[in-house]
Amino acid sequence: MVAEEKVFKLTDVEKHNISKGENKSIWTVIHDKVYDITKFLDEHPGGEEILIENAGIDSTENFEDVGHSSDAREMLAEYYIGELHEEDRTGSVDAGPKSWGTDSAxxxxxxxxxxxxxxxxxxxxxxxxxxxxxxxxxxx
Structure with missing residues (x-):
């Protein structure tokens, strides 16, 4: 039996931008997938501030602009909680990590x-x- 995947509206994600107190809850969207990154706040190499700034929003562009490694992309699986609702999807596709050191020529x-x-x-x-x-x- 296959477990049904959870689907969240962007308005549901927006409610999870609480960064203070005992009820911390930080959710974000990357490539139309919803992640609960609350437990990752203290571990994020760039500091928790950047995660809090991207709480409750679609942070795909910010995630890609930084050029996260393949290891960082694999870590996302641990925080995955569901898909973004069809109406809120942007259709962005994960193109993989940027190849900073590769000579394209x-x-x-x-x-x-x-x-x-x-x-x-x-x-x-x-x-x-x-x-x-x-x-x-x-x-x-």
Missing amino acids: AISGASDSSWISTYLVPMSIAAACALAYRWYKVSK
Whole structure:
């Protein structure tokens, strides 16, 4: 028997932005999934303030802008409590972690054009300027 998945409206999520007292309750939405991140407040490497700022809202864009690692994305599963209601969904899809250290030119096979634009063109301009300067000085 398959357990039915819980579905929450965005108005339900908005009610869970309580960060003070014994009744702390911090929920957020990332990629149309609802997470109760209350227990993660003290553990978040960026501090609890950023989680509190994103409490009760769809924080997908903020989550992606930071460039969370694949480990951080896997940790979300622990705090998952349900799906966002169909009416409130944005349709955003998790594209995975950003590849900060990857050279996109090398991946696409365009490393030659990258070398040309990075080294050959500036060196050619510098050489042309040096020759023009020398010609100018000699012709005087």
